[in-house]
Amino acid sequence: MSGRRIQLPGLAPLFVAASVAVMGVLVILPLITVFHDALSKGTGAFLAAIREPDAIAAIKLTLIVAAIAVPLNAVFGVAAAWTVTKFDFRGKGVLLTVLDLPFSISPVISGLVWVLLFGAQGWFGEWLTDHDVKIVFALPGLVLATILVTLPFVARELIPLMQDQGSDEEVAAITLGAGGFTTFWRITLPNIKWALLYGVLLCNARAMGEFGAVSVVSGHIRGLTNTLPLHVEVLYNDYDFVGAFAAASILASLGLVTLVLKTVLEWRYSGELSASRRH
Amino acid sequence: MTASASLPDRRAGGAGGLRLRRLRGHSILPGFGVSLGITLAYLGVIVVLPLTALALRPWELGPAGIWRELSDDRVAAALKLSFSLSAYAALLNAPLGLLIAWTLVRYRFPGQRILDALVDLPFALPTAVAGIALTAIYAPNGPMGALAAKVGLKTAYSPLGIFIALVFIGLPFVVRAIQPVLQDLDREVEEAAQTLGANDLQRVAYVVMPALGPAMISGVSLAFARAVGEYGSVVFIAGNMPMKTEIAPLLIVIKLEQYDYAGAAAVGLAMLAISFGALIVINTVQILLARRGRT
Amino acid sequence: MNFRPAADTEASELSLEISGISKAFGRFPALNNVSLQARDREFLALLGPSGSGKTTLLRVLAGLERPDAGEVRFGGEDFLALPVRRRRVGMVFQHYALFRHMTVAQNIAFGLNVRRRSERPSREAVRARVADLLSLVQLEGLEKRFPAQLSGGQRQRVALARALAIEPRMLLLDEPFGALDAQVRRELRHWLRELHDRAGVTTVFVTHDQEEALDLADRVAILKDGELVQLGAPNTLYENPATPFVYDFLGPACRLSGRVEGPRLTVADWETAAPKDAADGPVEVFFRPDEVAFAPADGAGLAAQVRAVAARGPEVRIECLIEGQVLELKAHQSQPPAGVAPGLSVRVKPLRLRVYPA
Numbered sequence: 001m002s003g004r005r006i007q008l009p010g011l012a013p014l015f016v017a018a019s020v021a022v023m024g025v026l027v028i029l030p031l032i033t034v035f036h037d038a039l040s041k042g043t044g045a046f047l048a049a050i051r052e053p054d055a056i057a058a059i060k061l062t063l064i065v066a067a068i069a070v071p072l073n074a075v076f077g078v079a080a081a082w083t084v085t086k087f088d089f090r091g092k093g094v095l096l097t098v099l100d101l102p103f104s105i106s107p108v109i110s111g112l113v114w115v116l117l118f119g120a121q122g123w124f125g126e127w128l129t130d131h132d133v134k135i136v137f138a139l140p141g142l143v144l145a146t147i148l149v150t151l152p153f154v155a156r157e158l159i160p161l162m163q164d165q166g167s168d169e170e171v172a173a174i175t176l177g178a179g180g181f182t183t184f185w186r187i188t189l190p191n192i193k194w195a196l197l198y199g200v201l202l203c204n205a206r207a208m209g210e211f212g213a214v215s216v217v218s219g220h221i222r223g224l225t226n227t228l229p230l231h232v233e234v235l236y237n238d239y240d241f242v243g244a245f246a247a248a249s250i251l252a253s254l255g256l257v258t259l260v261l262k263t264v265l266e267w268r269y270s271g272e273l274s275a276s277r278r279h
Numbered sequence: 280m281t282a283s284a285s286l287p288d289r290r291a292g293g294a295g296g297l298r299l300r301r302l303r304g305h306s307i308l309p310g311f312g313v314s315l316g317i318t319l320a321y322l323g324v325i326v327v328l329p330l331t332a333l334a335l336r337p338w339e340l341g342p343a344g345i346w347r348e349l350s351d352d353r354v355a356a357a358l359k360l361s362f363s364l365s366a367y368a369a370l371l372n373a374p375l376g377l378l379i380a381w382t383l384v385r386y387r388f389p390g391q392r393i394l395d396a397l398v399d400l401p402f403a404l405p406t407a408v409a410g411i412a413l414t415a416i417y418a419p420n421g422p423m424g425a426l427a428a429k430v431g432l433k434t435a436y437s438p439l440g441i442f443i444a445l446v447f448i449g450l451p452f453v454v455r456a457i458q459p460v461l462q463d464l465d466r467e468v469e470e471a472a473q474t475l476g477a478n479d480l481q482r483v484a485y486v487v488m489p490a491l492g493p494a495m496i497s498g499v500s501l502a503f504a505r506a507v508g509e510y511g512s513v514v515f516i517a518g519n520m521p522m523k524t525e526i527a528p529l530l531i532v533i534k535l536e537q538y539d540y541a542g543a544a545a546v547g548l549a550m551l552a553i554s555f556g557a558l559i560v561i562n563t564v565q566i567l568l569a570r571r572g573r574t
Numbered sequence: 575m576n577f578r579p580a581a582d583t584e585a586s587e588l589s590l591e592i593s594g595i596s597k598a599f600g601r602f603p604a605l606n607n608v609s610l611q612a613r614d615r616e617f618l619a620l621l622g623p624s625g626s627g628k629t630t631l632l633r634v635l636a637g638l639e640r641p642d643a644g645e646v647r648f649g650g651e652d653f654l655a656l657p658v659r660r661r662r663v664g665m666v667f668q669h670y671a672l673f674r675h676m677t678v679a680q681n682i683a684f685g686l687n688v689r690r691r692s693e694r695p696s697r698e699a700v701r702a703r704v705a706d707l708l709s710l711v712q713l714e715g716l717e718k719r720f721p722a723q724l725s726g727g728q729r730q731r732v733a734l735a736r737a738l739a740i741e742p743r744m745l746l747l748d749e750p751f752g753a754l755d756a757q758v759r760r761e762l763r764h765w766l767r768e769l770h771d772r773a774g775v776t777t778v779f780v781t782h783d784q785e786e787a788l789d790l791a792d793r794v795a796i797l798k799d800g801e802l803v804q805l806g807a808p809n810t811l812y813e814n815p816a817t818p819f820v821y822d823f824l825g826p827a828c829r830l831s832g833r834v835e836g837p838r839l840t841v842a843d844w845e846t847a848a849p850k851d852a853a854d855g856p857v858e859v860f861f862r863p864d865e866v867a868f869a870p871a872d873g874a875g876l877a878a879q880v881r882a883v884a885a886r887g888p889e890v891r892i893e894c895l896i897e898g899q900v901l902e903l904k905a906h907q908s909q910p911p912a913g914v915a916p917g918l919s920v921r922v923k924p925l926r927l928r929v930y931p932a
Contacts, residue, residue, distance in 0.1 A: 012386050015378065018382075019378055019382040019383075022379065023394060023397060026375075026446065026450065027398075029422070030404075030412035030416060033412045033416055034408060034412045076321045079313075080318045083311070083315045086308045087311050089315075095318070095322070102326065104508075104554065104555075104558070106509070106510065106527075106528050107508060108508065108531050108547075109333065109547045109550065112531055112535065113330060114329060115540070116333060116336050116540060117328070119535075119540065120538070121538060121540050122540070144325070147325055148325050148326065148329065151325060151326065209403075209404070211405060211406045212406065212508075212528065215510070216531075216532060229407040229511070230407075232411065244411055248405075248411055251407070252404060252405075254405070255400065255403040255405065259397070259403050260396075262396075262399065263395075465671065467671035468671045468673060468674075470667070471671040471672075471736075472684070472688075473637075473638070473658040474637075474661075474664070474665040475659075475685035475688065475737075475740060476659045476662070476689060476740060477659060477684070485673070485684070486673060489675040490675065
């Protein structure tokens, strides 16, 4: 059958123009603004802002936080997807709801809860001060907040796909004598690798770009507990607009790279991603 | 080799294993204990424990104290602002998202793939970046802000600015909810309507839109949920004046900085409660619609 | 209840005239210069394998495809000049295409409800009409059900009622029974024919099932690779298939090579009278596996080696080796052929055959 869609021929240009206009004003304009304002005082100022020690420290911190949070969430995502899709048990629905919770709560709340636990007046606050352990206002706090915010990403990509794929191949492997881990490693993992990559990609983008949650647990100590998004805020509040937009442009580039990789994955490996990602 | 030895032993772990077996029914795939353990432990530490702290903390004020906290003018104003603007933004995203989804699915034009990919930009862009960019655009000296000023509209440091930011971040949710449904729409059903004499408008109104209904509701509720909690994209353009342009998440941050943990937790809990309430209502509406034989 | 087409169609002999229709999808020629006619109130079947163009032709009639070349006239009117919604054809799709969020009653009433105000019947009239149609398709009482709550056969009947509601001047059916199981299909087949006879509407019916086409239609058009191969009454087609393709398509066929010389036809070592209008030269000989007679090895007929004999239901299947080919011949259980057992040599004489130039 020809794939021709039924159209409203006369209205097509109108719809396209309107869509481009909406997208242009709403989405493209902000993107352009970031780069435009970053370079508004010339590339020299731009490069200087990026090479500033605080900026470099912020970049490093962002990378470290992501390097810890993303792999942890990836492992968790795989474990959760395995549990939920290969077995039937009571309470699965509850588990899935809890899994989705971080998606539905404000990032500020995702940071607040850690302060409530580990802040000076938190549940464990006293114990922590007594033992001179810093969680909030230090790296561990940033990591925990980031983990909470980005927790569902990998699992949400894997679960629908693994559900679709079923367990037939794994069962066949078991009957042929393979052990549990071998089955997972040689049968399941190759089947989900692109979806896993996709989930890690989204998880990473969110982890590096997270602002609200880390803002709450960070303490905003320049050079120490400021991730790059927080650094953007600090500079902006200091009216250092070029600096702020320069840092922002790095993050925006990250966003664009994520978009490109995401699109590539969707178009080339659509059969191996969950159904909602296929085009 | 006996038959039973070729299948993994289900009774791994002795008595605990027996309980596991009853929990999970029958499956010959191994690893249930390990994977469930990891999952539960992780979720417990990362999600359940912290949220429990959130749920319990306000009660140190006592029920009266909580009520005093929430009915405080400033808090009430912030909650009202966050929820109402989120709702309006999500509702505006419905026609906008429909327009864009329709154009992407039903028409072919150069640059279509790029436009399609860009729909996800608000989702992929770090919120702080969006925040300062939107502020730069809609500030009185920015391109759109100056235009708006000519018509007497204040688009930055005002509720309108917050509204615009919330529309920005909600757009992908609605578009991506509608797109797959529109794509999978059975062409034959539209052709049937045509052969029965419906004109284009009737075809869209009576055949296409009802099919999109559930997807639109889903997309709008996702956009709403995201908007309510949004911080980074909003806090720069808002102006953050108490009682006027202060969003609820910002109020939480302020209370924390004042070491008013219980107050912050109370506001947070209130936000969660109202959000979940709204989502339950929306889900119920969707289920009722679905029961009419759809999908 | 009168379902006759409105008075604008004269009872002309040829109400549907298709001339020279061609349609290509990209480089794929779906239809190539197809011409045929249907008489008023005729039940015409378009029969052919997949890819033959039958569905494309149907969609051209409905207005869902525009042909690259050719004309369609219905009741003298230039049909192609009309947009889909003005043609007043009732179309029944292979997968029903019911409006799943509307009740059965709303589905059926749809074509009436979308009419311009001036042409729209009153609510009472619509309701009465829906009720009449429901009883016509024997689905009374199901007005308020949704399509998801109906069986496949019921959905198909709702689709038919919906198409009939607009008093169409032509009914188009695209493999309407394709998605149903065999028993339901047979029942609906007879029911559809009765409905057609009562309603008196010109009907064009697309199918790939030759049994269905031969059973239902007044005339059958056989299409292959976008071209019309033969058009005629079912019996005519079955008795006088124009090409080997048609012969093979309409029923099980056995094929051998032979030669015609003057009045004689020679197949291997068997000679018989050649069919009347057969031209001289090498030919392909076709016969039906159940139209043969068996004789002992010294009798007349084709030399055959019996390999297996199996009784299956009402048939006896006799597998024979004839001229290097393994052919499965059939006899009826009530008259099992004598002297036929595995390993024996026999003579097989086709009782009827057709020859085509090789």
